[in-house]
Amino acid sequence: MTDFNMNNIKKYEHELFCERYYKINHHSGLEVYVFPKEMSGYYAIISASFGGAVSEYLCDGEKVALPQGCAHFLEHKLFDNEDGRGADDVFSSCGAYDNAYTSSEKTAFLFSCTDNFDECLSELLTFVTHPYFTDASVKKEIGIIAEEIRGCEDDPYDRCYMNMLDGMYFNNNVKNEICGTEESISQITPDILYRCCEDFYRPENMILAVCGNVTPQRVLEITDRCIFKSDIMKRISVPVFFEPAGVRRGLVERKMPVGKPIFCLGIKDINIPSDPVLRLKKNEAANILCGMLFSASEQFYLDMIDRGLLSPGFDCGYSINKNTAYVMMSGESDEPKALRKEITDYIERCRRSELDKKAFEREKRVAYAAYVSDFDSVEDIAFSLLSFAENRVDMFEYAKILESIEFEDVKRVFDEIFDTDNITLSVVMPIDDDANKD
Amino acid sequence: MTKQEFHLGRGIRLHTVQTRKFKVSRLSVSFICKADSLYSPLTKLMFSVLLRGSEKYPTVTQINKRLDELYGSTVSFRCLQAGKRHIFKIICEFLDESYIPQKDIVNTFSGTLEVIKDILFHPKRNKDGKLDNAYIDSEKKIAIDGIRAKINDQRAYSAERCRQILFGSDPRGILIDGTEDMINEFNADDVERCLSVILDKALIECFYVGPEDGENIADSISSLFEEIKFRGAVSEIYSYKAFSKKNNLSEVTERLPVSQGRLNIGFICDTVPGDDRYFSMCLFNEIFGGSSVSKLFMNVREKKSLCYYCSSDYMKSSGVILVSCGIKSGNRDIVYKEIMSQLESIKMGNISDEELNSAKKILTNALKQVDDSTAAIESYNYEQLLAGTEMDTEYCLRKINEVTKAEIAGCAELVYPNAVFFLCGEDTI
Numbered sequence: 023m024t025d026f027n028m029n030n031i032k033k034y035e036h037e038l039f040c041e042r043y044y045k046i047n048h049h050s051g052l053e054v055y056v057f058p059k060e061m062s063g064y065y066a067i068i069s070a071s072f073g074g075a076v077s078e079y080l081c082d083g084e085k086v087a088l089p090q091g092c093a094h095f096l097e098h099k100l101f102d103n104e105d106g107r108g109a110d111d112v113f114s115s116c117g118a119y120d121n122a123y124t125s126s127e128k129t130a131f132l133f134s135c136t137d138n139f140d141e142c143l144s145e146l147l148t149f150v151t152h153p154y155f156t157d158a159s160v161k162k163e164i165g166i167i168a169e170e171i172r173g174c175e176d177d178p179y180d181r182c183y184m185n186m187l188d189g190m191y192f193n194n195n196v197k198n199e200i201c202g203t204e205e206s207i208s209q210i211t212p213d214i215l216y217r218c219c220e221d222f223y224r225p226e227n228m229i230l231a232v233c234g235n236v237t238p239q240r241v242l243e244i245t246d247r248c249i250f251k252s253d254i255m256k257r258i259s260v261p262v263f264f265e266p267a268g269v270r271r272g273l274v275e276r277k278m279p280v281g282k283p284i285f286c287l288g289i290k291d292i293n294i295p296s297d298p299v300l301r302l303k304k305n306e307a308a309n310i311l312c313g314m315l316f317s318a319s320e321q322f323y324l325d326m327i328d329r330g331l332l333s334p335g336f337d338c339g340y341s342i343n344k345n346t347a348y349v350m351m352s353g354e355s356d357e358p359k360a361l362r363k364e365i366t367d368y369i370e371r372c373r374r375s376e377l378d379k380k381a382f383e384r385e386k387r388v389a390y391a392a393y394v395s396d397f398d399s400v401e402d403i404a405f406s407l408l409s410f411a412e413n414r415v416d417m418f419e420y421a422k423i424l425e426s427i428e429f430e431d432v433k434r435v436f437d438e439i440f441d442t443d444n445i446t447l448s449v450v451m452p453i454d455d456d457a458n459k460d
Numbered sequence: 461m462t463k464q465e466f467h468l469g470r471g472i473r474l475h476t477v478q479t480r481k482f483k484v485s486r487l488s489v490s491f492i493c494k495a496d497s498l499y500s501p502l503t504k505l506m507f508s509v510l511l512r513g514s515e516k517y518p519t520v521t522q523i524n525k526r527l528d529e530l531y532g533s534t535v536s537f538r539c540l541q542a543g544k545r546h547i548f549k550i551i552c553e554f555l556d557e558s559y560i561p562q563k564d565i566v567n568t569f570s571g572t573l574e575v576i577k578d579i580l581f582h583p584k585r586n587k588d589g590k591l592d593n594a595y596i597d598s599e600k601k602i603a604i605d606g607i608r609a610k611i612n613d614q615r616a617y618s619a620e621r622c623r624q625i626l627f628g629s630d631p632r633g634i635l636i637d638g639t640e641d642m643i644n645e646f647n648a649d650d651v652e653r654c655l656s657v658i659l660d661k662a663l664i665e666c667f668y669v670g671p672e673d674g675e676n677i678a679d680s681i682s683s684l685f686e687e688i689k690f691r692g693a694v695s696e697i698y699s700y701k702a703f704s705k706k707n708n709l710s711e712v713t714e715r716l717p718v719s720q721g722r723l724n725i726g727f728i729c730d731t732v733p734g735d736d737r738y739f740s741m742c743l744f745n746e747i748f749g750g751s752s753v754s755k756l757f758m759n760v761r762e763k764k765s766l767c768y769y770c771s772s773d774y775m776k777s778s779g780v781i782l783v784s785c786g787i788k789s790g791n792r793d794i795v796y797k798e799i800m801s802q803l804e805s806i807k808m809g810n811i812s813d814e815e816l817n818s819a820k821k822i823l824t825n826a827l828k829q830v831d832d833s834t835a836a837i838e839s840y841n842y843e844q845l846l847a848g849t850e851m852d853t854e855y856c857l858r859k860i861n862e863v864t865k866a867e868i869a870g871c872a873e874l875v876y877p878n879a880v881f882f883l884c885g886e887d888t889i
Contacts, residue, residue: 038559038561039483039559060481061481061831061832062828062829062831062832063828063829063832110752110753111753111814111818114751114752114753114818114821114822115814115817115818115821116821117818117820117821117822117823117824117825118821118825119822119825120752134825134829135825136824136825136828136829137821137824137825137828162765163765165765166761166762166765166767166768167768169720169765169767169768169786169787169788170768172719172720172768172786172788172885173719173720173768173769173786175718175719175720176614176718176719176720176885178612179612279611279716279717279718280609280611280612281605281607281608281609281610281611281612282605282608282609282612284612317524317528318520318521318524319521319524319525319527319528320521321521323521324519324520324521327520327598328594328598330598330601333602333605333606334602354605354609384525384528384529385528387528387529387531387532388528388531388532389532390531390532390561391484391531391532391533391555392532394483394484394555394559395483395484395553395555397483398481398482398483398484398833398834399832399833400832425561453717
């Protein structure tokens with residue numbers, strides 16, 4: 023029987039939104055977040071902090087090296103169960119949708135359903151903690167993932183983005199191909215995968231977020247049945263490589279069969295606050311700033327469209343986590359190099375003049391509205407819960423953090439981030455295009 | 461949730477769903493036209509020009525600034541295909557005022573409505589009263605860029621090419637985007653004429669999901685269209701008709717220096733919503749290639765490792781099914797054979813209890829989630845409207861659960877391959 027006292031349940035409430043959620047520190051070490059919401063659908067997502075950026079780590083002092091693409095390979099293979107009935111079969115028999123993804127930082131598994139929630143959650147918690155691999159099943163997966171790698175190689179947007187990361191960073195593993203290469207995945211064996219599971223798929227290294235018409239007690243009962251404290255303690259640490267200022271390459275070019283040149287322009291930021299609240303605050307201030315300078319509400323965007331240097335669909339945003347931070351602008355342009363010059367000139371002009379206070383107020387409203395709109399979907403709530411949990415911030419604190427951002431904060435962030443020496447432009451040009459040559 | 465329908469006269473209709481479930485409300489205004497190879501791209505261009513600036517908000521940045529002030533209201537534009545019709549839809553989303561911090565008083569709904577009223581009825585004009593040529597030229601360039609950029613997404617590109625081959629000269633195959641040559645030819649007079657034709661003749665369907673009472677919304681929508689005194693259009697009952705022209709299998713191959721080949725097969729299935737076998741066909745598609753436990757996924761991807769994705773998509777408004785997969789180009793024939801053998805296997809009634817139950821539950825799950833988002837509520841109700849059916853989700857759930865294996869096998873007999881498009885990668889060049 024579930025003993026609620028063994029688990030530290032904390033309730034968080036938001037008066038204006040009439041919303042609440044619960045955080046449970048499960049005795050196994052798993053952090054569980056439950057957001058009750060009166061919707062027909064349920065959404066649950068569990069993540070392990072083991073992503074594509076991990077190429078080596080220390081386990082109780084012992085160094086373990088991994089072939090590139092391990093986390094992603096594991097994401098595929100965890101769906102296999104020993105009884106031959108894959109997790110996909112179980113979710114489908116419940117009418118549920120299931121999926122998984124791997125980023126540089128983590129691997130996440132999720133489902134959404136309207137019926138059979140208990141069975142789905144049990145399956146999710148069970149399959150991610152009960153690996154079953156054979157030589158044959160691993161070998162077969164190599165073919166499927168090789169096809170996925172080929173698909174990524176053909177995707178000009180994906181290539182453009184990866185080339186930007188490769189140009190910006192000297193050492194940061196965020197530039198690793200998450201799927202690996204056809205060569206690296208061929209080195210993956212069941213033993214390597216079992217080892218990764220043992221070391222990273224431990225309750226204390228995972229977070230579960232659930233949203234739907236469900237109580238924390240119900241989620242807790244299911245978690246109690248499926249997740250157990252590990253018998254053996256392990257000290258796992260993933261080395262963080264020192265990343266100097268400046269970029270490895272200012273320009274990365276590639277030709278692919280595209281109809282029009284596409285670009286990703288990154289501005290690398292190495293000033294990453296270690297305090298999660300400060301990091302979140304910097305993230306919000308920087309995104310407000312990106313909106314103030316480059317959104318479709320600003321003159322610069324309009325000028326570039328009018329001059330044909332940009333196409334609609336241009337995007338500019340800032341992203342930050344513990345190890346990586348950058349501004350990224352992406353879109354299509356007939357002349358990406360000329361656009362880069364316009365962007366750097368504009369940044370320098372902004373440095374010499376005052377930023378626009380009215381634009382600051384508008385962007386704060388836009389950020390607030392985007393935050394509120396997340397509460398309309400069980401999926402968005404589950405993702406938000408997970409993201410705030412990873413950053414160790416209460417999701418209801420966000421409105422206060424946003425409110426606390428002053429115009430001065432944004433000015434400071436401008437000086438910190440918008441350094442034109444830290445820019446990498448990645449371009450994918452059409453195969454027959456010679457027009458944009460210097 | 462309270463659902464209401466208002467006939468506002470002049471071929472303008474409003475559908476409202478009153479609910480307090482959401483913090484962001486949604487209003488869409490759709491202009492519904494017959495698919496036409498020339499007028500559809502022109503209409504798309506015309507709306508893009510309108511969205512560039514109005515009398516009160518002469519530039520796109522001024523429109524966006526106003527929307528940002530309204531706590532991040534959004535106005536977006538989408539073009540959709542539904543059988544032989546094209547739909548030009550303006551979508552507004554705005555925050556429910558009760559969630560705005562108390563220090564601000566902002567009327568998000570009426571503010572957003574005021575913006576789209578200015579966009580629709582007071583486009584930016586030059587001193588001579590003509591639409592702005594610079595905006596028209598700029599939007600023409602953007603439209604052409606969009607056509608050229610289609611190849612960037614090879615999966616979507618190859619699916620579109622397959623549909624074109626399948627439909628041939630039928631209106632269902634008309635591309636809303638048109639061609640580069642066509643766009644180049646359009647001039648300011650064409651755009652002006654298109655605007656007056658649309659405002660006079662297009663059927664207008666508005667849809668609102670949010671906390672306001674339907675009567676209040678009807679008053680607001682009436683005032684949105686108050687400048688149109690008379691219109692030639694009258695509301696009509698729509699319907700879908702299946703594309704059932706059986707051709708000899710036509711096949712087109714294009715070569716591109718890419719690593720992954722894309723194989724697309726277009727099947728006719730002679731079934732649209734409203735037909736007796738419609739629900740059986742939905743289940744057929746689910747079992748064939750609609751999910752990650754479908755026959756195509758389990759056999760072509762999982763058992764044979766022939767691809768990363770292989771799925772089927774039932775285009776209900778045209779009564780066709782499209783199969784698409786990403787493969788090693790050298791495996792084209794093996795994959796084609798495997799897909800066809802999965803179809804044959806369903807025809808033979810080779811459907812397990814588990815396959816049938818999973819398919820039923822997946823469709824049930826999707827239907828039950830309709831009420832969980834403003835976009836899904838709108839989309840479900842639009843589909844009923846355009847199909848000329850009045851099936852509520854309860855009815856659909858019951859019908860899905862009544863379908864038998866024999867009925868699904870019977871549906872498979874109607875599924876006939878008509879077109880193949882193969883984007884051949886470099887491993888065979």
